Amino acid sequence: MYKELEGFKVKNQFSLTTEDNLEEVCNASEGSGVFLVYDVAEEKELIMVGSTGTIQNDGTLKTKNGGLYDKIVNGHQFAKTGRKYSWPAQMKKEAISRLEVVWYETYNGDTKVIPTFVEAQVLQNFLNKNNKLPRWNVAF
Numbered sequence: 837m838y839k840e841l842e843g844f845k846v847k848n849q850f851s852l853t854t855e856d857n858l859e860e861v862c863n864a865s866e867g868s869g870v871f872l873v874y875d876v877a878e879e880k881e882l883i884m885v886g887s888t889g890t891i892q893n894d895g896t897l898k899t900k901n902g903g904l905y906d907k908i909v910n911g912h913q914f915a916k917t918g919r920k921y922s923w924p925a926q927m928k929k930e931a932i933s934r935l936e937v938v939w940y941e942t943y944n945g946d947t948k949v950i951p952t953f954v955e956a957q958v959l960q961n962f963l964n965k966n967n968k969l970p971r972w973n974v975a976f
Contacts, residue, residue, distance in 0.1 A: 840957040844869070844949075846941035851876075853934050854927050858909050858920040866903035867941035870954045873972065874936040883935075884972035885958050886911070887951035889943055897943055904939050913972070926972075 841847075850863045864871065868889025875881045888907040890898045900906060910918040914926050927935065942949040959969060959976050969976060 838872075838958050838961060840954055840961070841870075841872075841940055844940040844942055844947060846944060846947075847939060849936060849938040851934055851936050852923065852927075854924045854932075856924075858923060862905055862909050862937070864904040864908050864937075864939045865941055866901075866905055867944050868897055868899045868903055869940045869942040869951050870958065871904060871908055871937055871939040872958065873970075874938070875930075875932050876934050876936045877932060880936070882962060883970045885955050885962070885970060887942075887955035889951040891943070891950050904941070908937065908939070 846865060846867060846869075848863050848865075850861050852858055852861055870885065870887040872882060873884040873886075875883050886907065888899065888904055888911075892898050902910070909920050912922070913919050914922040923935070926932075940954070941947065942951050942954045956976065959973065962970060
């Protein structure tokens with residue numbers, strides 16, 4: 837658990853195997869925030885951090901329809917196609933039996949923490965500890 841993520845009240849998690857349909861198992865909200873993806877094969881390993889939601893100059897939130905749910909399910913990764921297709925393919929390629937996805941709303945009516953700020957904090961702490969980014973994060 838990353839200390840940056842403590843205190844966010846709206847959060848949950850779900851698991852994904854190659855047989856699962858990401859659209860069906862994803863329980864993420866339509867809010868804005870961050871998500872962490874773990875390979876939970878033998879040891880729980882953080883393999884990706886992502887976020888959604890942009891704060892505008894006037895302090896308002898700009899979010900795409902669908903929020904965290906849409907970013908996780910339809911966001912592009914590994915190819916110009918949604919994660920609902922690319923994650924199972926990548927899992928097979930890397931022989932990953934199960935992913936655990938943990939998500940947090942960081943910006944809502946009660947909490948006002950910029951999603952990319954939290955994403956950056958988690959990635960910075962991972963970098964400090966491992967001298968690299970999680971393997972599914974190409975760059976930041």
